[in-house]
Each structure stands twice: as structure tokens, then as C-alpha cells.
Amino acid sequence: MLKFLRKNGPGYLFLVPWFIGFIALALGPILVSLYLAFTKYDIFSPPEWIGLENFEFMFLYDDRFLNSLQVTFTFVFLSVPGKLVFALIVAMVLDKGIRGIGFYRALFYLPSILGGSIAVAILWRQLFDYDGIVNAVLAKVGIQGPYWLNDPDYALYTLIILAMWQFGSPMLIFLAGLRSISPELYEAAEMDGTSKFKQFYAITIPLLAPVIFFNLVLQMIDAFKTFSSAFVISGGSGAPVDSLNFITLYLYNEAFTFFRMGYASALAWVLLVIIAIFTGIAFYSSRYWVYYENERD
Amino acid sequence: MASVSLNNVVKSYGKVEVIHGVDLEVVDGEFLVLVGPSGCGKSTLLRMIAGLEEITDGTISIGDRIVNDVPASQRNLSMVFQSYALYPHMSVRKNLAFGLTNLKMPKPEIKRRVTEAAKVLQIEELLERKPRQLSGGQKQRVAIGRAIVREPQLFLFDEPLSNLDAELRVQMRVELADMYHRLGTTMIYVTHDQVEAMTMATRIVVLRDGIIEQVGTPFELYNFPQNKFVATFIGSPKMNMFEATVDGIGAVLPDFGTLALHVDDTWATKISVGIRPEQFALNGSGETSSTGTITLVEYLGSEVYLYVKLPSGHVVLARDNGKATHKAGDSITLSITASQAHYYGENGLRMPLFDEANS
Numbered sequence: 001m002l003k004f005l006r007k008n009g010p011g012y013l014f015l016v017p018w019f020i021g022f023i024a025l026a027l028g029p030i031l032v033s034l035y036l037a038f039t040k041y042d043i044f045s046p047p048e049w050i051g052l053e054n055f056e057f058m059f060l061y062d063d064r065f066l067n068s069l070q071v072t073f074t075f076v077f078l079s080v081p082g083k084l085v086f087a088l089i090v091a092m093v094l095d096k097g098i099r100g101i102g103f104y105r106a107l108f109y110l111p112s113i114l115g116g117s118i119a120v121a122i123l124w125r126q127l128f129d130y131d132g133i134v135n136a137v138l139a140k141v142g143i144q145g146p147y148w149l150n151d152p153d154y155a156l157y158t159l160i161i162l163a164m165w166q167f168g169s170p171m172l173i174f175l176a177g178l179r180s181i182s183p184e185l186y187e188a189a190e191m192d193g194t195s196k197f198k199q200f201y202a203i204t205i206p207l208l209a210p211v212i213f214f215n216l217v218l219q220m221i222d223a224f225k226t227f228s229s230a231f232v233i234s235g236g237s238g239a240p241v242d243s244l245n246f247i248t249l250y251l252y253n254e255a256f257t258f259f260r261m262g263y264a265s266a267l268a269w270v271l272l273v274i275i276a277i278f279t280g281i282a283f284y285s286s287r288y289w290v291y292y293e294n295e296r297d
Numbered sequence: 298m299a300s301v302s303l304n305n306v307v308k309s310y311g312k313v314e315v316i317h318g319v320d321l322e323v324v325d326g327e328f329l330v331l332v333g334p335s336g337c338g339k340s341t342l343l344r345m346i347a348g349l350e351e352i353t354d355g356t357i358s359i360g361d362r363i364v365n366d367v368p369a370s371q372r373n374l375s376m377v378f379q380s381y382a383l384y385p386h387m388s389v390r391k392n393l394a395f396g397l398t399n400l401k402m403p404k405p406e407i408k409r410r411v412t413e414a415a416k417v418l419q420i421e422e423l424l425e426r427k428p429r430q431l432s433g434g435q436k437q438r439v440a441i442g443r444a445i446v447r448e449p450q451l452f453l454f455d456e457p458l459s460n461l462d463a464e465l466r467v468q469m470r471v472e473l474a475d476m477y478h479r480l481g482t483t484m485i486y487v488t489h490d491q492v493e494a495m496t497m498a499t500r501i502v503v504l505r506d507g508i509i510e511q512v513g514t515p516f517e518l519y520n521f522p523q524n525k526f527v528a529t530f531i532g533s534p535k536m537n538m539f540e541a542t543v544d545g546i547g548a549v550l551p552d553f554g555t556l557a558l559h560v561d562d563t564w565a566t567k568i569s570v571g572i573r574p575e576q577f578a579l580n581g582s583g584e585t586s587s588t589g590t591i592t593l594v595e596y597l598g599s600e601v602y603l604y605v606k607l608p609s610g611h612v613v614l615a616r617d618n619g620k621a622t623h624k625a626g627d628s629i630t631l632s633i634t635a636s637q638a639h640y641y642g643e644n645g646l647r648m649p650l651f652d653e654a655n656s
Contacts (some may be wrong), residue, residue, distance in 0.1 A: 184382040187349050192396030192447075193370030202395075206386040291386040293429060 036265035043259050054266035065267070067242050068250040074156060075246065076223040076278075079163035084215055087167040088208075091174035105172070112168030121232035124162050125149060149233055152243035159244060162229055170215040177211030178204070209290040217282050224275050227252065247271050299360040299373075299450040299483055300325040301346060307354035308341055308507075315341055316507045318355065323485060324500075328477050330486045332494040333504035334530070339487045340455055342504070346485060347376050347453050359451060370399075374451040375444035379459055381436045383428040389415075389439050390424040393446050414442040417476075434465045441476070454486040458493065470496060491531055495519070503527050525645040528571045534602060536571040536639070537613040543568055548640065552587040552607040556635040568648060571639035574602060574616040583632020589613075591627045605629055 037054060039047035058065050090108055094101055114120045127133050128148035135145030148158045181204065189199050205212075227248040230238070238245025238253070247267060255264035301323035308316035316338045323329050331339040344350040346357060348369030356363050364372050383392050390411060397407045415421045418438045428436055437457060444452055457473075458466045474497050477484055488494055494501050495515045503510040503518065503526075510530075511523045522528035522536075529535050541548040543566050547557040550570055577583075592612065593604040599619045606612050615631055617623065640648040 182380060182382065184378045184380050185384060187369075188376070188378060188382040188443075189395075190349070191347065191369045191374075191376055193399040194395075195399075198399070203384060293385045 033265040033268060036262050037269045038266075039262040041260075041262040041265075043261060047262065050262070054263050055270070057263075058266060058270065064242060064245065064250060065247075068238075068245045068247045071156060071238075071243065071245055072224060072226075072247045075160060075163070075226060076220060078157075079160045080216065080219045080223050082160065082164045083167050083219060084170055084212065086164055087171035087215070088174050088212075090167065091171045091178055092204075094171075094175055095178040105175070108171055109168035112166045118228060118232055121162070121229045124158070124229070125233055128158050150240050152241040155233070155240055155243045159226075159229060159233060162233075163223065163226070170219060173211055173215055174208070177208045181207050206291055207293075210292055213282070213286050213290045217279055220278060220282065221275055224271065224278070301451065301483065301485065302358040303342075303346075303355070304358070305355040306342070306345065306352055306357060308338070308345060308350065309353045314353075314507065316345075319507075319509055321502060321509065321512070323483060326481055326483055327499045328474075328484045328486065328497060330488060330494040330498035330501045331504060332488055332491055332501055332530075333510075335489060336506075337504040338507040339489075339504050343376075343453055343455055343485060343487045346451075347374065348372050349376075372451075373449050374453060375447050375449040376453040376455065377437075377440050377444050377457045379456040381428070381440040381460075383436060383439055383443075385428050388425050388427055389420065389431070389442075392428070392439055393424075393442050396443065396447055410446040410448070414445045417445070417479075418442045433461050434469060437461060437465075437469055438472075441473070445476075445480075450482065452482055452484040454484065456488055457486075459488070459490070466493075473497065492533060495531070501531075503530060505530075521647070522571075522639065523647050525569055525571070525641040528639055528641065528647075532573055534574055534614050536573050539570045539572070539611070541568050541570045542566055547635065550585070550633075551609045552589075552611060553585045553633055554587075556585055556633060556638065558635045558640070567643055569641040569645075571641065572613075572633055572637070574614045576633070576637045577613075577615040578632040578634070579615060579617050579621075580630050581632060583634050586630050586632035588628055588630045591623055591625050591629055594623050594625055603629065605631060607631075 036047060038049060038051060040050050040053075041047035094104055094108075098104070111120070129135075130145075130147050130150070132148075134148065138145040146154050148154045185203055185207075186199060189203055194202070225248060226246055230244045230246045230249050231252070234240075234244040234249070236249075236253070238249050248271070251264045251267035251271070254260045254267060301321075303319050303321040303323075306316060306319045306321075307314065319342065331342060333339050341350060345352050346359075348364065348367065352365060356365055358364065359372055359374070384395065387395065393411045393414060394407050397410060411424075412421075415424055418441060420435065420438050420442060423431060423435060423439070428439070431439065437460075440457070454473075458469050461469060470493060477497075486493075486497065495518075498515055500512060500514055501518050502512045505526055511518060511527045513521075518527060518531045522531060525538070529538065539550045539553075541550045541556075543549075544555070547555050548568060548570055549555050556570065578586075587607050589605040589607040591603050592606050595602040595604075597619070601617050601619055601621055601623060603615045603617060603623055604612055605615055613631070615629075623629070642648050
């Protein structure tokens with residue numbers, strides 16, 4: 001024992017701060033929130049155990065929750081494929097070895113760095129304001145733009161466009177993936193008379209599948225967790241008419257506006273389960289469409 | 298089958314010219330090997346014939362047709378790449394059939410060709426495997442199979458054996474030569490390995506810095522290299538070179554003295570004399586000789602190579618049969634006969650000795 005401590009003690013000592021941080025800031029709150037999900041808790045009085053009541057209310061009576069699910073799913077199912085397709089197209093253009101590629105790469109990546117920030121959401125708000133630049137441009141060609149952010153029919157789609165605009169990170173990953181495909185494969189295909197379109201779907205897509213899968217899972221999880229842009233653009237309320245009331249925004253308001261910590265915790269756990277289910281589906285489906293070159297047989 | 302004709306072919310990348318006006322006739326049905334050191338332009342030349350690189354100037358014809366502007370897929374040729382270029386996500390069968398499906402060929406015909414190629418290359422049991430499940434040699438066979446199924450009029454090979462280990466390389470060399478004799482299709486083969494070039498080619502093109510140094514049969518290149526570069530490039534181990542001066546009687550070599558020969562006196566007074574390792578007579582008779590010390594012995598079984606340090610400090614390589622029992626430190630006498638040596642002028646070109654010039 002003494003020998004073991006002498007040998008490994010300093011190593012464990014170095015790990016202590018991390019363990020403290022992990023338990024206090026991650027594992028602890030996770031377990032507490034799991035407990036709170038089964039309680040009624042308003043911060044001011046002690047949590048009261050109510051069993052599955054939070055979940056029962058959520059799925060049977062809470063229309064705002066069901067609406068928030070619809071908003072979140074619409075956002076995920078439109079923004080993620082849109083962003084991936086856009087990112088792949090730009091990556092393929094940049095992969096052609098154009099002059100000044102470094103500049104364009106940085107330029108296209110910039111929105112991703114800024115994208116998550118409050119400043120960009122505010123900028124987006126200015127752009128899509130009724131008197132904003134977008135409507136000014138539309139007016140030039142004789143189109144009267146709508147109230148993008150105040151009309152429940154448009155607000156979510158404006159946010160989806162904002163998400164798609166932040167395509168830099170998947171684009172860079174796609175670019176790296178495209179670069180790893182041997183040019184000789186395309187040359188061989190060209191000599192075989194393969195059309196560019198067939199080269200794309202018979203060579204590029206299958207060989208890029210692991211990267212597509214990686215981007216899909218990452219972007220999907222990210223999209224489910226979207227918060228700050230919705231918060232800024234809707235003024236924190238999910239307005240107009242709850243059309244931007246993402247599940248994250250809903251649980252935030254439940255927790256910090258109405259102090260229904262128990263219910264908010266339950267919402268958070270439901271979101272986690274939803275993310276886990278969709279990630280699981282993605283992984284399960286991947287065995288049918290993702291090919292790994294170095295896979296063990 | 299097809300002949301290929303290159304007429305003043307030039308290739309430039311921006312302002313840098315890498316192929317400087319190459320003229321070459323590839324005869325219908327021959328196995329032509331392009332050989333040269335790295336960066337000499339041999340792969341570029343092959344890729345221009347394939348249609349994967351545009352040519353900057355000149356013309357390339359396949360058969361009677363100028364193909365400068367003809368896309369690669371319509372040149373009726375197949376290429377085997379150094380990296381095999383097999384589609385990793387497709388089975389061997391799909392790899393073989395992929396090109397044929399583009400030609401809108403009927404399925405039974407595709408099946409017939411794939412089966413036939415697999416049989417010829419002995420890869421029938423591998424048809425359902427993915428490339429990652431194949432060894433290097435098997436991958437190479439599949440790559441060749443993919444070229445065969447198209448039944449092209451011209452095969453192009455871009456260093457196809459360089460990723461294989463030594464043993465497999467020898468085996469595949471034999472198989473490729475066998476395939477050539479069986480199909481009789483014109484083949485153009487790029488390699489930096491001159492043993493491959495010597496053993497497989499009907500003719501060899503030696504390239505350096507984007508120009509052709511010599512075209513000839515392996516016999517011609519080995520026995521009558523037209524310049525100093527070809528002399529030292531062709532032959533393994535390479536030819537020994539001596540700097541010599543010419544006087545009235547012949548060429549005066551350091552260590553060896555004078556080799557009597559008829560040199561055209563319009564040529565320079567400083568020449569290079571080349572002697573292949575097997576052209577030294579060991580401890581025997583020759584026109585002139587020198588005694589040196591063996592510094593290293595490389596025993597190869599059937600033969601032995603000796604590194605011999607001559608009195609001037611010049612180290613030469615000599616060959617003896619495998620039964621000889623030399624060891625480092627032994628002294629040895631090397632002899633030269635003038636008629637067996639190669640002579641190059643200051644400009645690096647082969648000197649026209651009277652005997653050769655008159656023959």
C-alpha cells in the first residue's frame with residue numbers, strides 16, 4: 001500500500017482538483033437535477049417529493065411543452081440538414097484549390113465563431129427587423145417583406161437561416177474529409193467515364209459518410225440545445241406566440257422566471273432523453289450507410 | 298492494340314517547363330517502359346497520354362487520332378495507379394464492374410468480363426471482399442483486373458509495383474510480363490526501378506529533367522549507353538567511372554595507366570571511361586591493371602561484389618562469382634580491356650571510337 005502510494009500518490013494528487021471540480025460542478029448538479037425532477041421545488045421552500053407528477057403534467061396537460069417540442073423538432077429537422085448541405089457545398093467549392101483559399105476558409109468560419117454570441121443574434125435582429133436591411137433589399141425588387149421576427153409564421157425560419165449561416169465548423173470538417181479522399185480515385189473514375197454527378201454520389205458521399213455522420217450527430221445535439229439566439233431574438237420569452245419557445249428556453253423560464261425548479265429539471269431530463277434517443281437512432285442507422293475504411297472485420 | 302505518337306510534347310506548370318518537347322513513337326503491341334530518377338517527368342508524360350494532364354504544346358496521337366482534346370474516358374485506354382486507386386467501399390466485384398456500368402454495357406456482358414478477369418488473375422475467391430481485406434499483391438491484381446475488363450487498346454501503368462515488398466514485386470513482374478504476352482496489347486509502363494525496366498520492356502525510354510536521354514532495347518541501353526547519364530543510370534550496381542586524359546596513344550586512367558584505343562582526336566582531351574563491375578578481370582589478364590585493397594565484400598550467393606580501394610584512393614566496384622572467397626583487407630588486382638570499356642567526352646556523349654564508327 002505504502003509502495004503504491006509512493007509510486008502513484010503524486011499522480012492522484014494532481015487529479016484531485018479535477019475530481020473536486022467534476023463532482024461539485026458536473027456530477028453533483030446532474031444528480032441533484034435528477035432528484036429535483038421528481039419534486040416540487042421553488043428554491044424558497046424545501047423540495048417536496050411528488051413522484052412522476054411533473055412528467056405526467058408535461059405530457060398530458062402542458063400544451064406549452066408540446067408546442068416547445070414542435071418548435072425544437074422543426075428547428076432541428078430543418079436547420080441540421082440545411083446546414084450540412086450548405087457546409088458540404090461550400091467545402092466542395094473550397095476543395096477545388098482556388099486562389100486565396102485560406103482567406104475564404106477564415107471568412108466562412110467567422111460566423112461560426114461569432115454565431116453563438118449574443119452580438120450576432122442582436123445583429124440578426126437588426127437585419128430582419130421590419131425596417132431592417134433584408135426588407136430594404138426586398139423592397140428594391142418590389143417585394144414587401146414581412147415582420148420576420150414578429151410574425152409567428154416566419155420567426156422560426158429566420159432562426160433556422162441564422163443557424164444555417166453558422167456552417168463554418170461542419171464545413172471545415174467536411175473540407176478535411178474531402179482532402180483525405182485520394183485524388184487517384186477520381187482520376188480512375190474519370191478514366192472509366194464516370195460523370196461528375198455519379199462521382200459525387202458513388203465515391204464522394206460514401207467515402208465522406210463517417211464525416212457526414214460525425215457532423216450530423218454533433219450538429220443535431222447542438223441544435224437540440226439551441227438557446228442563446230432564441231433567447232435574444234425573442235427577448236427571452238419565446239415570442240411571438242411561443243413560436244420561438246424552444247424547449248431550452250421554456251425550461252429556462254420555468255426555472256428562473258417562475259422558479260419551478262422541479263418541473264424545469266424534469267424538462268431538462270426529457271431533453272436529455274430525446275437527444276439520447278436521436279443520437280442512438282443515428283448510431284444505429286449508421287451501420288447501414290457509414291463505411292469505415294479502417295474498420296476491423 | 299494501338300500505336301502512340303508524341304510529337305514535340307511540352308508541359309509547363311505556370312512558367313516552369315517540366316517536359317521539354319518530347320518526341321516518341323510507341324509501336325503497336327510493344328511494352329514500353331519509361332524510366333528515370335524522381336522528378337524526371339515520366340509520370341507527367343504518362344498522365345498526359347492518359348488524358349489526366351493537359352499538354353501545353355505539341356500533339357499526342359493514339360492510333361491515327363490526335364487526342365489532345367479527347368477526354369480520358371474516350372481514349373480507349375486503362376491505367377493502373379501506384380496506389381491501386383480501388384474504391385474502398387466497394388467489393389472487388391463492384392470495383393471491377395464500376396467502369397463497365399458507365400459504358401451502359403449489358404449486365405450479362407459485365408458479368409462475363411468480370412468473371413473472366415477474375416479467373417485470369419486468380420482472384421475469383423476474393424470477389425465479394427472489400428479492398429481493406431486484401432493484401433498488397435491482391436489489391437494490385439484487382440487494380441490490373443479493373444484495367445483488363447475494359448479491354449482497352451492501350452494499358453498505362455504508373456509505378457504499379459512500388460508499394461509491394463521485394464518478393465511480391467518479383468512475382469508480379471513475372472505475372473505482368475505473362476499478361477503482356479497473352480494479351481499482346483500496347484503497354485506503357487512508368488517506373489524508377491531499372492530492374493523492372495530491364496526485365497519487362499521491349500524498349501526503354503530513359504528520361505531526365507523532362508527530356509529523353511535514350512530510347513532502346515534493354516540490350517542496347519546496357520551495352521551501348523549513349524551518354525554518361527544513361528551509362529550510370531542503367532545497370533545495377535552502377536558503372537564505375539574514371540576521369541581520364543587522352544594522349545597520342547590512348548586514354549590515360551589514374552591507377553591503371555594507358556588504355557590503347559583509337560580516339561577521334563577532334564574530341565576533348567579529358568574523357569570519362571566507364572567500366573561495369575563485371576568487366577574487370579580479377580587477378581587475371583587485361584591490357585592494363587591496378588592492385589588495390591578490398592574494403593567491403595557483399596556476398597549475394599551466385600555472385601559477390603567487391604569494393605576495392607585503388608592506390609589513388611578511388612573506390613571501385615568489381616564483381617566475382619559466388620565461389621570466390623574474398624575478404625576485406627585482401628589485396629586484389631583489377632584488369633581492364635579497352636574494348637570492354639565505355640568512353641564519354643566532356644559533353645557527356647558517347648565517343649565514336651573508330652571500331653564502332655566503322656562498324
